[in-house]
Amino acid sequence: NAGVTQTPKFQVLKTGQSMTLQCAQDMNHNSMYWYRQDPGMGLRLIYYSASEGTTDKGEVPNGYNVSRLNKREFSLRLESAAPSQTSVYFCASSDLDDYGYTFGSGTRLTVV
């Protein structure tokens, strides 16, 4: 099925470990986004990529890095995980129109 694919779906990390969350979309969308969802705080934008080759910080970028590998793929890296990064992470994409996003199914990350 067409859409946004995120891997992994679940992950447990120890404090200080690193990992990369992968995201790929097959809809030929230009823009891609990474959000985190925390209880009582809604979804907050971490980083986004308006088009291939560009990335920009969102509302909560500290502790994260991103790579727009090509038009399809947008990865999120945690270099040194901290318990405060325990969250559900969503990748999303959108096209050059004014409709909403297509979301991935999310990654539940726990940092112990």
Next chain:
Amino acid sequence: AQTVTQSQPEMSVQEAETVTLSCTYDTSESDYYLFWYKQPPSRQMILVIRQEAYKQQNATENRFSVNFQKAAKSFSLKISDSQLGDAAMYFCAYRRPLYTGTASKLTFGTGTRLQVTL
């Protein structure tokens, strides 16, 4: 910066009844888009309904409709004939138009958890 406020953390409705979820937003712009997303326990984010600010007519999608009050900056979601499958977290979201030159970033409210009872 735009902000979106959902003042009802939790709501409850009986099956077949009608419920209204509230959303207010703050913006200095005249043109924008508003959305309601549903997040069931599966965690998937599902677009429920979309409203363009330049349209005076309220959007409707089957049992879902909105009450868009531009002057009051209010965007409420009405769910009619509620069903058990409507139980979910609902998020209101705001987005600037693409012609403003910004990436189409969505700003979300904190969500309202809707419980549907028999």
